[in-house]
Amino acid sequence: MGKLWYGGKIYTLTEPNATVEAIYTENGSIVEIGNKVSLERRYKNKIEASYNLIGDTMYPGFVDSHLHIIGHGEKLTRLDLSPMTSANQVLEAVRNKQHQLEHGEWLIAEGWNENQWTNAKIISRWDLDKACPKNPVLLTRICRHAVIVNSKALELACITKETKDPQGGKIVRNEMGEPTGYLLDKAQDLIKQILSPISNSQLEKTTEVAIKDLLSKGLVGGHTEDLSYYGGFERTLQAYQHILPAKYKFRAHLLVHHLVFDDMIESGLSYGDGGPFTTLGAMKIFSDGALGGRTAWLTDVYTDDQDNYGIPIHESDRLEELVRKARKYDHPIAVHAIGDKAVEEVAKLIKKYPLKNGKRDRIIHAQIINKNVLSLLKEINVVLDIQPSFVSSDFPWVLERIGDERAPLAYAWRTFIEEGIACAAGSDAPIEEVNPLNGIKAAVSRQSDLDQQAYGETQKLSMYEAVSLYTKGSAFVINHEHDRGLIQPGYVADFTILSHDLFSIENYETIDEVTVKGTIVDGEWMYKA
Template identity: 50%
Template sequence: MGTLFYGGKIYTMLKEGEHVESVYVEKGFIEDIGAEEDLRIKWGAEINKEVHLKGYPMYPGFVDSHLHLIGHGEKLLRLDLSQATSREDVLMRVRQKVESTPKGEWVIGEGWDENQWEDSSLIQYQDLDQLSTEHPIMLKRVCRHGLVVNGTALKIAGITAETRDPEGGIIQRDEAGNPTGFLADQAQELVTAHIPQVSEAYIRQALSVAIKDCVQHGLTGGHTEDLNYYGGFLRAYQAFQDVIHKEKQLFRAHLLVHHEAVDDMYTYVEEKKDTSAFIEIGPMKIFADGSLGSQSALLSFPYKSDPSTRGVAIQSLDELKQLVRKARELGMTVAIHAIGDLAFQYVVESIEQYPPQAGQRDRIIHAQILRKDLVHRVKNLPVVLDIQPRFLASDFPWVIEKIGEEHLDYCYAWKTLLDEGVMCAGGSDAPIEPINPMLTIHAAVSRKTSPNSSVVYIPSERLTVFEAVRLFTLGSAQAIHQEHKKGYIQKDYVADFTILERDLFEIPADDIPGVQVQMTAINGEIVYQK
C-alpha cells in the first residue's frame, strides 16, 4: 500500500524544466512517476493515501550539506545576537540576559558580527565587566571562530599577559600586551574548557528544536558536525538516536565526525553497528584554518586590512597530511574546512598524497578564496566542494577590504567551479548563517546582500535558479556519494520532498527569500504542513 502525490508541478531535477504530474510512493521510496491518470490506473488498488498538492510545486527534498544541528538549536534557545545592529545593541541585550541569570552562572550569547555595525570596533572585556563581574560572560562571534569574554571569564581560564598563544589560536592583545578578551580559533578552548558541561536533556532539547526548525524550512536532511562539543562523541550521538529514533522526529542526519572524536566513534559504532537510513556516520571533519571575519583564514598573501598576518594554520601541512592518512587507514573520507587559498592548497596536497578509496569522495568545506591553479587541481580529484553562498550576503563588501580587490578573481567563484565540472553542494553553516535555504538560493542567484540592494558582487559568478536548487538536491547527494538514491524525483529514490508556495523557476529572483514552505515530506510521510 502506498501514497499518491499529485495536483502540482513536480520537478524531477534530472534536467532543467522537467516535471511530472504525480508520484507514487511505497515504504519510503518512489515506486513510480508520471501522468496522474496513468499512475491511478496502474496503482489504483495499492493507493491507500493521497496528498493533493493544491497547485504548489514539489521538488526533491532539500538537504543542507553543512550545518551544526545542535548548535543551531542552541542559537534558538540561547541569547541570539545575530540581529544586533551595533556594539551598544549587543551590550543592551547582554545586560537584559545578565539581569535574568542567577549570579555565578555563565551568560552565553551567539552570533554577533561587527561587520554589520557602523562602528566595527570589537567589544572588549572591560565593556562586559561594566555589565557584570559576578557572571562569567562569553559571546560567540557569528563565524564561531572567535569569541569575547569578560574579565571574570579570563580569570577563570587563567589568561593573563604572560599566557602564550596556543598552537592554531590567537589571544588578541592591546598595545601593552594585555588580553583584550577576544580569542580566535584554538584560543577559544582556553575558556570553553571551563564552561560546565551541559546536560543530556539540554542536548536533546537543542537537537529537537533544530530539527523542527529545519523541516519548517523545507529541509529533509542535513550533513551536520556536532560530535565533539558536548562532552564527547557518545553524548551527542545518543541525542541523535533518542530524538530521531525514539522520539520519531524524522530527519536524515549525516554525521561528520571531528578528528578528535574519531577514535571514540570507531570503537562505539563497530560494537553497536546502529546506524540507519536516518542516522549515518560520515567523514572525518578537520579544520585547516579559521575565518575571514576574524582574519584567521589562511591566505598565501597578507591581509590588506592587516599586513602583519596571513591567517592561522590550525593544522600544519604535515599535521593535516597525517590526519588524512589516519582517515584512510580507517577507511574514512575527509571533510576539511578551508576558507583561505593557502589552507585550500594544503588540503589539495594532502588529498593528492593520500587519496580516498575507489568509489569514495572527500569534501572541502567553504572554499571561498581560491586561485586558478587550485581550481584546475581540485577538478581532477574525487572531491565535492561544500559551499555556502549565503556567506556572500554576510561578507560583502567588507571582505574586499580584508583581502583586497586584486585577489577577488577566484573568490566565491561558484559559477566558475560548476563550469569547470567541479561538484558542489549547498549548505548554510547554521547557526553561522540562517537555516532558510531560500536565502542561500537567492544569494547564489543574485550575488546581492539583500533583495533591496542594487549592488551585484562579481555578477559573472551568478548561478541560475536551477543550478542553485541543485546544490541542495543533487549536490548534497553527491557529497555523500548517494546520487543513485537521493537528489532526484525518480523511481527507487527516497521519498523526500519539499513543497513550496511558489515556483522558484517562475518568479523574480528577488522574490525567492520570501517564499514559504507548504509541506515537507520525509520517507513519504508529511512531517510539516503550513
C-alpha cells in the same frame, strides 16, 4: 499500501524544466512517476492516501550539506546577537540578560558581527565588565571562529598576560600585553574547556528544537558536525538517535571530528553506519579560521592587515597525520578551508593520499582560491561544500580583507561548476540563517544584504543549478546520487513543497515571498503549513 501525490507542478530535477504529473510511493520510496489517471488505475487497490498539492510546487527534498544542527538549536534557545547593529545594542542586551541569571551562571550569547555595526571596533573585556560584572560572559562571533569574554571568564580560565597563544589560535592583547578578551580560533578552547557540560535532557531538547525548525524550513536532511562538542561522541550520537526517527524523520549525516574519531572506531562503527537517519560521515578537520577575524589562511597577506597571512589550525605534519589516520580506515575527510593557502594544502594531501573505495572527500567553504589552486582541484576527487549565503553577508566588507585582485576568484561558484568540480550547498547555520531559500537567492542574485548591491556577477548561478546544489549536490557528496536528490523510481520519497515555482521567478527579490507548504521525509509528512 501506498500514497499518491498530485495536483501541482512536480519537478524531477533530472534536467532543467523536467516535470511529472503524479508520484506513487510505498514504504518511503518512489515506486512510479507519470500520469495521475494511469497511476490511479494501476495502483487502485494499493493507494491508501492521496495528497492534492492544490497548485503548490514539489521538488526533491532539500538537504543542507553543511551546518551545525545542535549549534542551530543553541542559537534558537540562547540570546541572539545577530540582528544587532551596534556594540551598544550588544552591551545593552548583555546588561538586560544578566538579571535573568543566578550568581556565577555563565551568560552565553551567539552571533555578534562587527561588520554590521556602525562602528566596527571590537568590544573588549572591560566593556563587558561594565555591562555584566558578576557573571562570566561568553559572546560567540557569527563565524564561530572568535569569542569575546569578560574578565571573570578570563579569571576562571586562568588566562593572563603570561598565557601563550595556542597552536592555531590567538589571544588578542592590548599595547601593555594584557588580554583584551578577544580570542581567535583555538584560543577559544581555553574558555570552552572550563564550561560545564550540557545535561542529557538539555542536549536532546536543543537538538529536537533545531530539527523541528529545519523541517519547517523545507529541509529533509542536513550534514552536520556536532559529535565532539557536547560531552563526547557516544553521548551526542545517542541524543540524535533518541530523536531520529522516534520523534521525527530527518536525515542527519554526522561528520566525525578528528578529536572523537578514535571513539567511533572503538565503538566498532565506521563511515555510513547508523542507519538512514543518523548516518556517520567523513572525518571533520579544520585547517584554518575565517575571513571575518582575519584567521583564514591566505597565500598573500590580508589587504587590510599587511603582516597577517591568517592562521593554520594545524602544523603541516599534524594535518598530514590526520589525513593518513583517516585513510588507514579508508575514511573520507571533510576539511574546513576558507583561504586559498588552506585549500591548496588540503588539496595536495588529498592528491597524495587518494581514496580508493569510491567515497568522496569534501573541502568545506573554499571561499578564496587562485588559478593554481583551481588547477589542483580539477585533478582530485573532491566535492566543494559551498555556502551561497556567505555572499549576501560578507560583501562588501570582505573586499577590504582580500582586495580587488583576488575578488574574481572569491566565492567562485560558477567557475567551479564550469570547470567540472562537483559542489554541494549548505548554510553553515548557525553562522548564517538556515533557510535554504536564502542560499538559493544568494546563488542566483549575488546580492549583499548589507548594501543590496550585486558582487561577482559573473559567478551567478542559474536557478536550476542553485536548486540542484541543495538536492543532487548534497546527495552526490555522500555517494547517494543513486537514491536521493531526484524524483525518480527507486529514490527516497523525500519532498519539499513550496508555495511558488522557483523556476518561473524572474524578479529574484520575490524569492523572499516563497513559503514552505510541506516537508515529507520517507513518505511521511514531517511539516505541513
